[in-house]
Amino acid sequence: MNPAPVALFVHNRPAHTERTLRALRANDLASETELYVFSDGPRRPEAAHAVAEVRSLLRNLAGFKRVVVRERERNMGLAENTIAGLTEVISEHGRVIMVEDDNVASPHFLRYMNDGLSVYERDEDVISIHGYIYPVGAPLPETFFIRGADTWGWATWKRGWDLFERDGQKLLDEIQARGAAREFNFGGAYNFLGLLKDQIRGRNDSWSIRWYASAFLKNKLTLYPGRSLVKNIGFDATGTHCSVDTDALDVDVADRPVKVERQAIRENPEARRLMARYLRTLKLRLFWSFLKTRVKVGVPRGAPAPVASHAKVDGRE
Numbered sequence: 001m002n003p004a005p006v007a008l009f010v011h012n013r014p015a016h017t018e019r020t021l022r023a024l025r026a027n028d029l030a031s032e033t034e035l036y037v038f039s040d041g042p043r044r045p046e047a048a049h050a051v052a053e054v055r056s057l058l059r060n061l062a063g064f065k066r067v068v069v070r071e072r073e074r075n076m077g078l079a080e081n082t083i084a085g086l087t088e089v090i091s092e093h094g095r096v097i098m099v100e101d102d103n104v105a106s107p108h109f110l111r112y113m114n115d116g117l118s119v120y121e122r123d124e125d126v127i128s129i130h131g132y133i134y135p136v137g138a139p140l141p142e143t144f145f146i147r148g149a150d151t152w153g154w155a156t157w158k159r160g161w162d163l164f165e166r167d168g169q170k171l172l173d174e175i176q177a178r179g180a181a182r183e184f185n186f187g188g189a190y191n192f193l194g195l196l197k198d199q200i201r202g203r204n205d206s207w208s209i210r211w212y213a214s215a216f217l218k219n220k221l222t223l224y225p226g227r228s229l230v231k232n233i234g235f236d237a238t239g240t241h242c243s244v245d246t247d248a249l250d251v252d253v254a255d256r257p258v259k260v261e262r263q264a265i266r267e268n269p270e271a272r273r274l275m276a277r278y279l280r281t282l283k284l285r286l287f288w289s290f291l292k293t294r295v296k297v298g299v300p301r302g303a304p305a306p307v308a309s310h311a312k313v314d315g316r317e
Contacts (some may be wrong), residue, residue: 004027008024048151113129127222136278175217192212
């Protein structure tokens with residue numbers, strides 16, 4: 001196996017970055033994997049020290065086949081930094097595994113990602129492989145497909161990333177023209193369309209909602225694991241857009257490999273039903289959390305906090 005490269009996006013959270021790197025190094029494929037790290041510049045002068053701390057962690061970084069660090073001279077913002085970084089790596093390698101500084105991976109994460117990329121490489125209907133799965137409270141298959149795309153520890157090929165549409169207005173117009181808003185919102189379980197509208201209005205700079213919408217409109221599928229291979233540690237008030245502690249999205253990462261075997265390429269309706277049920281519950285929990293704390297939170301797919309809050313998301317942007 002020739003493992004896919006990993007693109008890691010970091011900013012101003014040295015403790016999170018250190019945990020994420022330590023988890024990646026614990027994977028058995030780490031020593032065979034090229035790691036690209038994209039370090040965004042500070043948004044404000046007072047953040048310069050934290051950014052410098054992160055960059056010091058990246059110097060003489062061991063445990064990977066090769067490490068390439070891109071230190072941005074200015075603050076590009078999460079969306080611009082991510083889009084540029086992914087495009088760079090995919091242009092060179094044809095595929096990529098994407099991780100952010102608060103995505104702590106299972107020791108079996110890289111194996112699962114590479115297996116998924118290999119098994120479904122030639123299947124045009126599959127746009128990506130995802131590592132996180134909501135704690136839906138019911139058994140799920142070892143792996144399964146859901147329409148769209150997600151952004152907490154994931155992988156794709158050049159053919160998938162080529163479908164990414166940067167223009168949020170185009171995406172919104174097409175969703176509305178098809179009368180697909182309810183389906184885009186998981187049967188009304190969560191207002192993902194609201195975040196897309198907020199991105200268009202400049203209330204957020206979410207690339208992830210545009211990635212989801214791009215995949216959704218092309219009727220593409222993402223492979224999910226039945227047991228999560230990623231844990232997000234960003235809900236601790238350190239992220240610009242993730243400023244509340246919550247266990248609503250917390251998971252224990254898989255302690256054994258997730259086996260990727262070829263299956264029929266179609267959405268799993270029961271898994272989608274369970275995810276929709278969970279999203280309805282999540283919406284209520286986040287709403288009450290918002291009322292109590294009046295802060296912002298972020299969830300996968302670039303999902304907003306309760307719509308009334310107009311909260312921005314995407315972690316550290």
